Amino acid sequence: ETAVFQTPNYHVTQVGNEVSFNCKQTLGHDTMYWYKQDSKKLLKIMFSYNNKQLIVNETVPRRFSPQSSDKAHLNLRIKSVEPEDSAVYLCASRVQDNYAEQFFGPGTRLTVL
Amino acid sequence: GDSVTQTEGLVTLTEGLPVMLNCTYQTIYSNPFLFWYVQHLNESPRLLLKSFTDNKRTEHQGFHATLHKSSSSFHLQKSSAQLSDSALYYCALSDCPSGSWQLIFGSGTQLTVMP
Incomplete structure (x- = not known):
C-alpha cells in the first residue's frame, strides 16, 4: 500500500546533539512538507518543498534544515537540539494543487533531555 | 498573515x-x-472534508460543513455524535506562499463523546 513513511518512530537525545529524521512518500506527489506538533497539539508548518524550491516558515530556527534527494524524499536535520524541540514531527505530501488533500506520515516523536 | 481560529x-x-x-x-x-482534518489518538491527521464553494454544504462520514465567505466561517457539524467521533479536529486554510499551498491549522478542538 502506498503511503508516507517516516523513520524513526521515536528518538531520545540530549541537548546539543544533532538528529536527522527521514521521510519518503510513494504516492507520486510533487510537494512535501514538514510540520511540528507540540505538546499542546499545535500543528505548525516548518518547510514546504516542491520542484526543488524550498519555502521556509520564517519562525523556524536556523538549526533546522530540510534535505531532499528527489521529490519522493524530504529529510529533516536538527543541529544542536534544544529542549523546546521536543515534539512530534509530521511529514506530509500532496500533489501541487491548491485543493488537494495532504497525506501525513505517522510522525517522529523527539524527546530532548 | 493568514490565520485560523x-x-x-x-x-x-x-x-x-x-x-x-x-x-x-x-x-x-x-x-x-x-x-477539516481529524486526528485520532496515536494516529496522524487525515482529511475529513474540504470546500472552496461559498454557501455550499459539503458532507463526509456523517459530518458536514458550509463555507460562508461573508462571515469567514467553516463550522463542522454532525447531527448525532458517536463514541468513535472522539478525536482532535483541526480546521485548516490552504495558504500559498510561492506556490507551496501549505496548510495553516487552527489550534484544534478535542472532542470527547461520552456514553
Whole structure:
C-alpha cells in the first residue's frame, strides 16, 4: 500500500546533539512538507518543498534544515537540539494543487533531555 | 498573515447529541480553500472534508460543513455524535506562499463523546 513513511518512530537525545529524521512518500506527489506538533497539539508548518524550491516558515530556527534527494524524499536535520524541540514531527505530501488533500506520515516523536 | 481560529479547545458531549465545532479564518485571498482534518489518538491527521464553494454544504462520514465567505466561517457539524467521533479536529486554510499551498491549522478542538 502506498503511503508516507517516516523513520524513526521515536528518538531520545540530549541537548546539543544533532538528529536527522527521514521521510519518503510513494504516492507520486510533487510537494512535501514538514510540520511540528507540540505538546499542546499545535500543528505548525516548518518547510514546504516542491520542484526543488524550498519555502521556509520564517519562525523556524536556523538549526533546522530540510534535505531532499528527489521529490519522493524530504529529510529533516536538527543541529544542536534544544529542549523546546521536543515534539512530534509530521511529514506530509500532496500533489501541487491548491485543493488537494495532504497525506501525513505517522510522525517522529523527539524527546530532548 | 493568514490565520485560523478555533474557539473551543475542548468539547465534551453525550452520545447522540449534535456536534458543532467552530472555525473562522482570515485570509487575503478572495477564494480560500478550507479543510477539516481529524486526528485520532496515536494516529496522524487525515482529511475529513474540504470546500472552496461559498454557501455550499459539503458532507463526509456523517459530518458536514458550509463555507460562508461573508462571515469567514467553516463550522463542522454532525447531527448525532458517536463514541468513535472522539478525536482532535483541526480546521485548516490552504495558504500559498510561492506556490507551496501549505496548510495553516487552527489550534484544534478535542472532542470527547461520552456514553
